[in-house]
Amino acid sequence: MPFRPVYSLLLKPPLRSLSPSVSFYRMASSQAAARFGLKDSSLIKTQGLIDGKWLDAKDGSTILVTNPATNEELGTIPEMGLAETKEAIDAAAKAFPSWSKTTAKARHDILMKFYALMNEHHEDLSRIITLENGKTLAEGKGENTYSASFMEWFAEEALRTYGEQIPSPLPGVRNVVIKQPVGVVAILTPWNFPSAMITRKLGAALAAGCTTVIKPPPETPFSALALAELARRAGVPDGVINMVTTEKNVRDVGKEMCESKIVKKVSFTGSTPVAKLLAGMAATTLKKVSFEAGGNAPFIVFDDADLDEAIAGAVICKFRSSGQTCVCANRIYVHSGIYAEFASRLAEKVASFKVGNGLEESTTHGPLIHGRAVEKVSRHIDDAVSKGAQILVGGKAVPNSNFFNPTILSDVPADALLNQEETFGPLAALVKFETEDEVIKLANATDVGLAGYFFSRDVGRAWRVAEKLEVGMVGINTGLLSQSVIPFGGIKESGLGREGGHGIAEYMNEKLMVFGGI
Template identity: 45%
Template sequence: MDVQPIIDKLNTGLFINGQWRDAEGGKTIDVFNPATGKVLTSIADGSGADAEEAIKVAGETQESWAATPPRERGEILRRAYEILISRTDEIAAVMTAEMGKPLAESKGEVAYGAEFFRWFAEEAVRIEGDFTVSADGKSRIIVSREPVGPSILITPWNFPLAMGTRKIGPAIAAGCTMVFKPAQLTPLTSFMLVDALVEAGLPAGVLNVVTSSSARRVVTPWMESGIARKVTFTGSTEVGKGLLEQAAQHVMKTSMELGGNAPFVVCEDADLEKAVDGAMKAKMRNIGEACTAANRFFVHRSVADEFSNRLAERMGAMKIGNGLDEGVEVGPLVEEKALNKVAELVDDAVQKGAKVVTGGEKIEGEGYFYRPTVLTDVPEDSEIRREEIFGPVAPITVFDTDEEAVALANETEFGLAGYLFSENLGRALKLTEQMQCGMIGLNTGLISNAGAPFGGVKQSGLGREGGRVGIEEFLEIKYVATPRV
C-alpha cells in the first residue's frame, strides 16, 4: 500500500488558536518509517515561545469553553467519533507507516481509540452534583463539579490515536481547554485526530498542539506558566516523577499512566488453549510495545513445557515484515534504540542460563525487526525479569505453589496490568485479589476498554482513564452552603 500520498496532504505544523502554522524560525524535524528507516515527512519543531503562546490561548479560551452546554460538547465528540471511523483506512495506514504495527492492528486501534470519543460524548451530559440538608437541619449543602481548567496532555508513541483520544475525550466532555504534545516519533496520527476534531466543530483555542524535538522545551513552560491546572502523562515512570515534582510547585491536578511489568500467570488447572491464545494477545499486540504487554510469564511446572512449546510454535510461525504489506503479523520496533534494548535483554538472559525455544535474534537488513522469541529457564538475576521489555519476547519461569506465583507476580515496583489463567473461579478470584495490579485479565489477554478504568498502582501511576471515573480526572468539586430559611 502506498501511504505517501496521504501523508503528503497532512497538516504538519503547530495548531494554535484554531490555525495550523510553522514553528518559530521555521524549524522542522523528520518523521521516519521504522520498517525502512526512510523519512516520511517533516513536521514543525516547536520552541519555548510557541509553547508559551499555546498555553496563553488555552487560558484565554477556558471561560467560554467551560460555559459551553454539555450537550454541545458531547455532540462535537460524537461527530469526531464518526469522522474517525469513516477514515479508518487512511488513519491506520499512516499509523502503521510511522509506528510499525501491522495494518490490521492499526485499524483495531482506530476503532478502540475512537470509542473514547463516543464514550465521553455520553459522559458529558452526566456530570453529577448533589443537594442535601445538613445533619442539624439548618443549612443546605449544594455540591457541583466544574472543569479543572487548562490541561496539559502528553502522549507516547505506541498508541498514537488511542492515547490522544483517551485524554482529549474527557477533557472536552468536562469543559477543559488543552495544550497537547504528541510523541516526536508518531505525530502524524495525532494531526489526523486534530483534523477530525476541527471538522467536528471544536472551537478555536480549545485544543492547541505543539510538536517538538525536545519535550522539556515545550512542557516546562506549560508547567511553569501558572495557567495550567492539570497535567496528564503517559510514559516512563522516571519522566512521570519529574512531572509530579513540577506539578507540586503549582499544586496541579495530575494523572500519570507510567511503566508496567505485567505478570502472566498460568495455573496447572488452566485451559492451555485459552492461555496460549491469551498470551498471544497480551504479548504480541503492538509487537509487545505496550505498557499492558505480558512481560513476565509464570507457568506452573506441570504444564510449563506444553505451554512453552505451544506458545513458541505460534510465535515462531508469525509473518514478519512491513506492516503495510498483506498478511504481516509482526512489524518493526519503533526505532533502533528500542531494537537494541530488546536484543540486550535477551542476550543477558541467555548468558545467565535462559534457553531460547524460538527466535532470540535481530533480523538483518533495513528496518528495526526482532524475531518473536520465547525463553525458558529464565534466571532470577536476569535483567529481563525486572525491565519492561517493550518487544516480542516471552520469558518463562516455572512455579510450584499459588503462594509462589503471587510472590513472583508482585516482586516489582510496578503494578499496571496482570493476567491470570485458571478454570477454578474461586481460586482465580482469590489470586486476582492478591495480585498488586490496577487491571487484571482473568482468562483473557485483552483488557483495554473505553468503558473500563485504565490505570495502575505502585509506581505504575496515579488516577484512571476511561470508564465512568475517567471524566472525574478533569473535574473539581465545589461545595456551596446556604442557610435554610
C-alpha cells in the first residue's frame, strides 16, 4: 500500500524541492492564502511551528504543494530537517512539565474551545481539505465534522482518566493505581485524511497531558497547519504543539522522532512496511508505539443479503474518497446465486458517477493524490485482466491528469495482484464464492487485518462470521465504521494499539503506588 502513507517517501527520491529567497518566500505565503479563497485567510500558514513561532527552514528551502485536481500551485512549505526536528522535540520537552500539570478540566475546556473553532471555521477548513487532497467538498465537510468530533470526544475523555484502588491481601497495605501522561509524543500522519488523522491522535495526546511534535504529509500540509493555528487561538500553550514539515528529509526526521530518548511515544498511520521500519527505530528506546498500518478489507455479500443495502454499502465503502481510505473494501466477494444481479446493479450505479474537480457541485468523485497512485490502479487492472478478469465499467485513467474513472472488474481470479495488495483507488474487484467456509478462508488469506464487512440477514451467521473474520473491525450490514467513539485499529500486520474510543490510554502510563503502615 505505498500510496497512502506519508512515509512512502522513505523509499523514493523527493519529487519537489525549491530554494527561494526569504523575500520570495514571504510573497509566496500571501499568494498561497489568496489561492485558497477563504473567509479567514490567516488560517493558511506556510511555515512550520516550533515553540509557538512560525518558522522557515534554516536553509530557506521549500516544498511545492499542488492541487491534485488541477496540478496548480497552492503554495510552499518549509523543507525542514534534523536540526528543526531536534528543536521541536526540545520545545515539546520544555512545555511538558507545565502542560502535564494542568487539570483535566482545564484541558477539557481548551479542547472544547478548539472544537468550537473547528465548527466556526467549518467552511474554510473543508475547502482547504478539498483543495489540497482533491476529495469533493461534500467529503471535505464530512471530514472536518469527523475531525472536530475527536476534539469533543477527547475533551470529555480527559475527565475520565480514572485510577483505581486494588484491595491488598496483605494487612496494612493499600494499592493505588494512577494514570500519568507519557511525555513528548511524535505524530506522523498520511494525506488521505489530512485533518482527521491528526485530531484522532492529537486530541488524545492533549487530553492526556502530553506535548507533541507532528510531521504532516508534504502532499496535504495546510490542513495540519490550520489546525495548529486554531489550537493557538484555543489557548494551547507554546511548545505543546510543534509541526515539522519535510519531504526529502523524511528519513532523518522520522529516525529522530523514533530514536530520540526525549520522545516517549510514536503514533503513526501509514503502510505496513513503513510501520515495521518505524517500530525497529522506536525499539532502540523501547518507547510506546501505536501504528495504524495497511489494510486489505474483504467485503462479503451472502445470498440472503438485502441487495439494496449491500450495493449502497459497497458504493460508500469502496468509492468514498475515490477509494483512498484505509478501510475501503479491497476484495468484494459475492455469492454465486446473486452475483450477476449484484454486479449489474453495482455497475449501473458506478456508471453514473461524475469524476472532476471537488469544488464543482456536480462532481461525485475527485482525483487520486498523484500520478503514482494512478499508475498503481492501472497496474492492478492490467494484471487482473491479463489473468481473465472482465471490465464492467471504467478501466481507464483520464489522460494527463490524476483522475481515474471508477472501475468494476468481474470474474477476478484469486491470484490477481489486487487480492494481495491494497489498491487504494476507485477499483472494485468482484469475486464469486459458493460457501460460507470458503469465503471466510478467502477473506482471511492475507497478512493484514484492519477492517472487514459482510451483508446477511441471518442473525446466527452475523455472529459467526463476525467472530471468524481476522480483522480488528467488522461492519455488519453497513459500509461505514469510522466514529470518534469506537476503538479504531487492526490486528496481524495492520498495526498496534487503538485510536478513538478509549485511545487516551495509549498516551498514558499506569503507576502503582503501594502504601504500607496503614
